[in-house]
Structures are given as structure tokens and as C-alpha cells.
Amino acid sequence: MTIIALLCLAPALAQNARAQSQAPKASAAAEDRVRSATMLFYDAFNSALRGDLDPLSAVWSHRPDVSNLSAAGGRAAGWNEVHADFQNMVRLYPGGRIAPRDIIVITDGDMGYSVCTETGQLRSAEGPMVSFNQRATNIFRREDGKWKMIHHHADAGSTGSQGPTR
Template sequence: MPSPTDAFLAEMLPRQIAAERAMHNGDAEPRSATWSHADPVSLYGAWLPIRTGWADVSAAFKRVAAQFSGSREYRFEVVAAGASGDLAYTIGFEHNTVSVNGEPTTYTLRATHVYRREDGEWKIVHRHADRPPDEPEPEPGKTLTETHSGYAR
């Protein structure tokens, strides 16, 4: 029998990764579907002011998705995760190769998510993402977490 954390990750990560790939191709709807529409929800975005409440958060998703196109890679590198009862979290790095306002770019964000189980389904209720401080590139063949902390899930 899988642990609560493993069961949570097996259920949520495939949906979340698919939603983020869609987001980075300009479609905010799949991301919106992974989020709770019941307040409180909050977004501390990498390039936006803090957003609270579903109306503000969903509007921010649409605005950000409109800037993305041509996603060539989206990868979520989980550093830590946990689940207990109806709450869960993930902490990791999001690696993106995408066009932003038509300009190709590659970047990495640190991302923390908090989840709440609603009617038996995991939903995101909080996201905080930002650029990591300047750090050396990962060692060849290793992830950022393996290079910098020795921890990889």
C-alpha cells in the first residue's frame, strides 16, 4: 500500500504537469481545473503582485498564459513533498523552455504548492514561485537538488 504522500503524488503530479504544459502553450484552463475555486486561495507569482481569491487568481492565470507560447520543455523537479489528511504540499524546481511574448527563453523557478482535498480530489490552494538566487549550473548528469542539497526524490 502506498504512503499517503506517494498516493497524493501519483494522483496529482500527472494532472499538474499536464496543466502546466498547457499553460506554457497559452492555455490557462487546465491549470484552472487543478486549482480550488473555493476561497481561500492565493498566488505569489514570479512576475505578478500577490493575488488572493479565486477571481483574482484565475484572472492572473489567463493574463500569464496569454504571454506563453511554443513550450518546448516543462519539467517539475520535486525536492520535497508531504500529505496528511486533506492537506499536502510540494516544493521543487520548475524548468521551462518556452517563448514569453514571442521571445524564446529558458528559465527555472522555485515553486511551492499547497493542496487541499475537496470532494475526494486534490486541488491547489496556494502557489509561490520565484527565480532561485544565482547558483552554479547543475553538475553534468545531476539535477539541481542532487548538485546543491544531495536530496532527490
């Protein structure tokens, strides 16, 4: 009787195993794309610190529901405000470098996010370098087949150090 029951369950178990083995591959591919989009954001951020905002504009969605909560304070909502926020940041910190560490990526359908620690140095408008180590969350949405940033939030949080301030 046990053997018959196992034989009856075998097709269902095999189908379930196939479905489970295929799901992580699709998820892994999306996670790789969101990880790449995360790295593109930080490359674009560094370009902005050198005065070129075009790459930053390219990685962000330009829809009205985007937002930015920077470690410098304030809240920008909508693409125009987010872009103005980055223009202001470049004015306040004309130089430096930022890099993500310990990136964790999660995806589900057309949405994904990364959390990481941002570390680096920014040159303040007065001249001295400001070091920082802060936590960050980056949220992405797939738009026309590309992962676009729709939200960025950075703060000093529990990293034990202050983020750059205005």
C-alpha cells in the same frame, strides 16, 4: 523478573509496532496522490501555455482562499484573481514548457504540499524563448476526495537564475 516485565510489555509493544507500520502506508498513499496532483498541475500548466486553460481550472480549488505568487511577480488572491493571473501569463508567454524536478511531498490529513525546482522555457510575447530554473511550492487540500491546488509560489530564489519577468 526481567522476563515477566518483557512479557507484560509485549502486547503494548506489538500494538505500537502495528500502529507505526500502518501509518506510513496511509501517508505514502496520500503522498502518491499529492505527487500525482503536482504532476497534473504541471501538465495543466503546459496545456495553458498552448492556450487551453480548462485543465488548469480543473486542478485548482475555486474557493476564495486560494492564492498564487508567480515568479513573474504579483500576488493573486481568490480563484478569480488566480485564474486572471494565469490568463495574463498565457498572454505574456504564448508557448513553451515547464517541468518539475526533484519533487518532495509532505502530507498531513487533508493538506499536503510539494516543493520542487521548475525548469523550462517560455516564449515571450516578443518572440524569444526565456529559459528559467526556479524553486516552487505547491499546496493542496483534499476537497470532495480530490487533491486540489490552493497555493502556488515560484521564485528564482537561490537557484542562481532569474525566473521569467513581466
